[in-house]
Amino acid sequence: MSRASTMIIKGVGTVVECLVVVLCCPCLVVLLCVGGGDRCRTNRRRKHYPRTDRDPPPAHPPNPPPFPTQRIDIHRFPAADQSQSPLFKLPLELRELIYEKVLAGRLVRLQLVTSKLHEHSVVKRTCYTPTDDLEETPDRRIFLAEPIFPALLRSCRAVYNEAIPILHQRNTFQFWASQLNGVVGSVLGKYCLPNIRSVNLQYDYTPPFDMFALLHQMRIDHLAFRLQGLPLEGGDCAALDSAWGRGLLGLRKLRRFELWIDHRGDEKELGKKFRQLMIGPLAEENYRAFLES
Known part of the structure; x- marks a missing residue:
């Protein structure tokens, strides 16, 4: 060619x-x-996702499907032998440090948001740090933290039994009061309520359910309560005697309580009066006198 x-x-x-x-x-x-x-x-x-805790929650989004009421308690069944696992060759104290790093030490905001992929709302989880500073005002900038990794709980039953209390007890959970029932029912599960110790609650309006009934099921020792857009006419005495005030006073055995009120500058004095009835050696005596007055 x-x-x-x-x-x-x-x-x-x-x-x-x-x-x-x-x-x-x-x-x-x-x-x-x-x-x-x-x-x-x-x-x-x-x-469409709210980006700060000052944004209002979605207007009555349909809640996601709740957990089944019938639940198998795996704590009652023996776990598989994990003696060959490198994780379980470590002392329990070191394993707890690992669980703490992966699952705890955050302020975990759980919020219902609308979804274009589902007919119901979904729960958005955002993690912030620090988690233990309840005096941190909502207007100050808070910083994003590494997300928690609950997938670790699915590795085996032994890890789940050891790590699930750390997830619930060593985080501060932040909720909108109006969404508390939906978030607990579909994400946390009511079975976990006795393990929750620290709550940051944003009270946006009167919820259509007994919010304090859920809070009473928790063993809260740290509570930050924020009033948003709620009028407080009549002074501090009216606030203490209001429905939400008496609901708060019914939460006993607190070790720390902080009160925030949007658009008002007297929350410190009102918070002090709440603490006198809720915290300290004279709290029970003061509380009984308040109920009798």
Whole structure:
């Protein structure tokens, strides 16, 4: 074959390759648009998420399906032998430090948000730090923390039994009061309430359920209570004697209580009066006198 013929064949091959690329370009453009559209829709969906604790909750979103009422308590059944696992060759104290790093030490905000992928709302989890500073005012900037990794609890029954109390007891959970029933029923589960120790509650309006009935099931020792957009006419005495005030006073055995009130500057004095009835050696005596007055 002559050199000219070889060059002609190569030229034809190059033209065919170019035609293939040109013909495929529309498909590639469509694929890129579809992928970009998904990303754009995801970004738009994320903009619907509240970004700060000052944003109001969604208006009556349908709650996600709750956990089944019938629950198998795996603590009653023997766990599999984990003697060969490298994790269980460590002392319990070191394992607890690992659980603490992965699952605890955060302020965990659980909030119902609308979802375009589901007919019901979903729960968004955001972690912040620090978790133990209940005097941190809501207007001050708080910093994102590493997310918790509850998937660790699925590794085996022995890990679950050891780590689940750390998840519940060593985090501060933040809720909107109006969403407390939906979040507890669909994410935490009412069985875990006795293990919760620290709560940051944002009281936005009178919930359509007995919010304090759920709080009484918890063994709270740290409570931060924030009133948002709720009028307090009549002074401190009226606040103490209000429905939410008496509900708060019914939470006994607290070791720390903080009260925040939006758009008011007298929450420190009102919070002090609440603490006199809830915390300290004279709290029970003061509380009985308040009930009799």
